[in-house]
């Protein structure tokens with residue numbers, strides 16, 4: 209069993225070590241230092257504490273035979289005949305990762321009436337596409353989809369499984385990962401492959417301005433979810449090369465205790481992911497009324513308004529307009545952030561934008577570290593002035 | 607029958623930073639609160655209870671001893687019983703180990719009808735713990751639940767809000783539901799309840815109380831994912847800084863937008 213051991217004799221000053229732990233897990237009782245359950249095993253006490261005072265003793269956990277697992281699999285997220293574009297982005301990433309270790313790329317497609325989608329998928333560099341096509345898979349229900357996914361993994365034995373961070377993916381991936389008693393890293397913002405097939409996964413972590421590099425060294429397959437627009441869409445090829453494997457789900461796989469009573473398509477809405485230009489409201493806009501001004505600006509630019517989490521939580525904008533780690537990832541041609549500080553969770557959702565203009569009153573704001581153009585000033589003044597100038601400009605040109 | 611709510615205590619502030627020189631995490635202020643998304647799950651539990659005559663509500667959390675505070679708050683909102691799952695053996699748990707620990711506690715508590723989870727936590731932010739608990743308990747689950755229009759003796763009908771579709775599905779009991787923010791407005795903890803529940807004991811559970819007491823299935827050992835390292839984000843962008851009066855800045859921006867043909 210891996211454990212943090214405290215070597216009491218190597219701690220010169222008990223009170224000093226208490227502050228080492230960002231999670232408050234180091235406690236002193238009766239002149240002895242102990243680790244409480246608040247410990248997150250971040251190992252900072254080992255690195256930053258008195259030399260030798262904290263030690264991680266690892267037991268020999270069972271090693272697995274990694275060569276028994278080969279290939280990178282992508283779950284193709286489809287609803288009512290449309291492939292979610294995040295799935296294709298993941299196919300592109302899977303090809304890149306597989307190329308580094310000479311592995312094949314697999315895809316799993318489940319649903320009903322999938323002929324057209326299957327044909328379309330053959331144009332991406334996927335080696336084999338496993339298709340589970342059945343009327344009982346028409347609507348997403350967790351049990352049959354999990355069973356089909358399990359069957360797919362047992363047949364293909366992929367080393368890595370990538371799933372889009374969609375509403376369905378975020379329900380399905382953890383369920384399947386738990387079935388295989390394996391690790392899943394949610395909302396990765398960066399992926400790479402080690403020669404020994406360990407997947408390097410990076411995501412913001414501990415709810416702060418910190419990135420964590422995560423691996424799943426002793427389990428296969430290793431699961432990761434990634435949000436839409438984190439990676440780029442791959443090129444569709446003219447030749448249809450993917451090999452199709454028709455897989456027949458058994459009755460046992462299709463069994464479900466869940467009944468779909470009704471399902472209807474919602475009115476299509478324009479999403480911020482699809483806008484070429486975004487104007488973003490942060491807490492720095494001060495007043496709700498200023499949102500109207502940002503809305504006017506967005507209209508002049510043919511774009512949309514998005515917001516940071518506090519702006520959404522204040523109820524100023526609908527949740528689907530939130531940009532960031534727990535909102536949407538966007539990659540517009542132009543993004544203008546207004547009174548946004550630039551927290552890591554926000555930046556994770558927009559740093560891929562082509563042109564970033566940031567307006568912030570604080571010259572040291574973190575947003576300026578990633579902005580192409582840093583405008584140091586008061587957004588509550590600049591935006592009205594800008595709208596005025598734009599209005600005047602029109603008159604001159606017309 | 608029990609309606610269980612999984613709640614987590616999270617830092618009250620998101621201000622966690624890393625000292626770029628020393629690489630040490632800095633967390634200002636130790637104040638904590640109930641994960642705001644879990645308040646919706648608590649509220650849902652309190653409302654669901656009315657549909658079954660013998661139903662009781664129980665809130666459980668896995669966390670350090672201080673997490674008791676969150677459970678007290680749940681009592682003040684109207685929850686009947688609370689359980690704190692705390693043991694050194696659980697330190698360093700990733701999603702899988704957390705979900706496994708909670709599923710073991712739920713089995714030990716017994717008489718489960720419905721398990722409610724929040725949509726996600728504000729610190730872990732994975733939205734995965736719920737579905738993994740359901741898998742360990744071998745019960746059906748649904749996420750993204752925006753309403754629970756009907757309850758029957760042994761089933762619930764829920765509305766699932768997906769980006770492109772809206773579905774109405776029926777799940778038998780026991781089942782696990784992850785509810786969306788906005789399903790019901792959470793009530794505030796009441797002072798009256800605070801007095802009434804002062805005597806309510808927090809049920810404490812450790813590894814010894816679980817059906818599976820093998821420590822290798824919990825904490826760091828039971829966690830397939832390992833944090834290799836943590837680091838501050840690096841950004842390299844060549845940028846220009848514009849300074850001046852608001853009028854000047856607005857003018858420059860206007861010129862840029864016009865020249866780059868962003869105006870429609």
Ligand SMILES: Cc1cc2nc3c(=O)[nH]c(=O)nc-3n(C[C@H](O)[C@H](O)[C@H](O)COP(=O)(O)OP(=O)(O)OC[C@H]3O[C@@H](n4cnc5c(N)ncnc54)[C@H](O)[C@@H]3O)c2cc1C
Nearest residue numbers: 415490491492516517532533534535547548549553569587
């Ligand atoms: C797990 C987790 C997930 C998260 N996910 C997200 C997410 O998806 N999206 C998200 O946005 N956040 C997310 N957050 C929250 C995030 O950490 C920040 O708290 C949030 O992004 C800050 O929003 P803000 O920039 O609008 O506000 P603040 O940080 O309060 O910044 C306001 C800024 O406005 C500037 N300002 C003030 N007045 C003016 C003025 N008159 N003119 C110009 N500038 C002015 C200030 O200098 C400041 O920089 C998450 C947090 C956690 C822990």
Ligand SMILES: Nc1ncnc2c1ncn2[C@@H]1O[C@H](COP(=O)(O)O)[C@@H](O)[C@H]1O
Nearest residue numbers: 612668723724726727730732733734735
């Ligand atoms: N330590 C915990 N104790 C109890 N419930 C938890 C814990 N962690 C997560 N949960 C539940 O799982 C949900 C999703 O959490 P997460 O996967 O961390 O985003 C939360 O809203 C809680 O309902």
